[in-house]
Amino acid sequence: MVRTPTTPIYRVLFNNLKGQIDDGHYKKGDLLPSENDLCKLYSTTRPTVRQALSELARLGYIVRHHGKGSIVSEPKNGLGILSIKGSTAGVGKKNLQTKVLAKTAKTNWPIDFPYELTEAQRHAGCLYLSRLRFVNGLPTLYEETYITDIDLPRFTMHNLEKNSLFETLNKYHKVEIKEGEQKIWAVAADKAVSDLLSVKPGKPILHMKRSMHTNKSNLIIYSFLYCNTEEYFIQDYF
Amino acid sequence: MVRTPTTPIYRVLFNNLKGQIDDGHYKKGDLLPSENDLCKLYSTTRPTVRQALSELARLGYIVRHHGKGSIVSEPKNGLGILSIKGSTAGVGKKNLQTKVLAKTAKTNWPIDFPYELTEAQRHAGCLYLSRLRFVNGLPTLYEETYITDIDLPRFTMHNLEKNSLFETLNKYHKVEIKEGEQKIWAVAADKAVSDLLSVKPGKPILHMKRSMHTNKSNLIIYSFLYCNTEEYFIQDYF
């Protein structure tokens, strides 16, 4: 990216505040500076500040109270992107390991791909990877991901064992998840899945198919996952 | 839509457009009137119109395209409120019947209620109802709902077989769902659930626990559901 289009003020403010909440500078329950204070800090006006705060509220980072202020709430995996939670307590990052079974590689779209593809997507081809997630050493979630191979130079080089796919897409390719859809089933584990997740065949397994649109049209991400919900469950916020 | 002198312009516009999308006046793919046209129609200005359009976009009713306009998309059960979809085609309203097993009634909170309750909630007590949903005659979803009994006079009178719970809450009590959380498991059907959903015990069943906050603090809605995903699946948008 040679050309650097100026990022809007509201987005700079949004990113800064979001970062300060993520890194713990503002903690849950804290009151953000008032809109007028933020205006002075960023030399801008209330509508602009409010646009940033609206997006933070939409993602669940803050809750706004009329006459009081904006209160930081639990940072959530907004957008319906799912997280795994232990049945008793939250699972910290250190207890979550990722093993890449199939490294990111260029392939053709499967013939029986369950989503409709545009001509542009077909032409671009896709990147495929599969990962197995362990929670406290227990294989819990198997995920296959298909990413439309558009405008993602050298993407196969990234190490996705240590870093999150979405963080990587955002950080190095400025890809943001915008909207999506997910379908959910409870299925009986077949031979392949029961091997991967170390459960007996026939055990109830959570199965999901997800498609996610991004800020780049045609760059759509598909993810098919199987999750053992015996010890842990899947949780999302909206 | 009941218009009170205190209803903000942007909300009137939002409700009108949402209604026109819901009732099919605007169909999927249609282009809404431009922001300037809406300004003239409602004798207001662009920031106000844009506030209404932003909310419609946030709920997935429209997608906005820079330089082009606002395009109507599939009306979605935004906010992660789940809908049931057939595995081949969408399930129309006429194919979805609701049978109320336990009519809305005032009770005490269960002793083993899986969510933390505030003192105010405990004191207010709760309304309980349970419903079984049939898709094309097939019992598919069993749902138990607990509603904090705050500011809901004569709520037990409503007929929830024909009308949606959320529509009723909104229409008669001005309650809007704001944010929430859902936990998902795949479980084996026990005796009770297998009877309700007419499946063999042990069959994989989708189980969810959901809590939903509303525009009235302390009025929190809890819902516990079991879904047979053999023929149909659960789908949500984000």
Add this chain to the structure above:
DNA sequence: CAAAAAATCTTGTATATACAAGAACACAAA
């Protein structure tokens, strides 16, 4: 001292305006 009232914080709603930038279309030039 305690309760009521006022002042002053906060966010919510709204107007009016301006320019930037993407998309679509008409039209002239090659």
Add this chain to the structure above:
DNA sequence: TTTGTGTTCTTGTATATACAAGATTTTTTG
């Protein structure tokens, strides 16, 4: 015909301002 190239739609970003209304604090009053 095809290819640019403006013109004119559209939405995106931003400023400046005003008043309403909820929440909190300070001041006044009984």
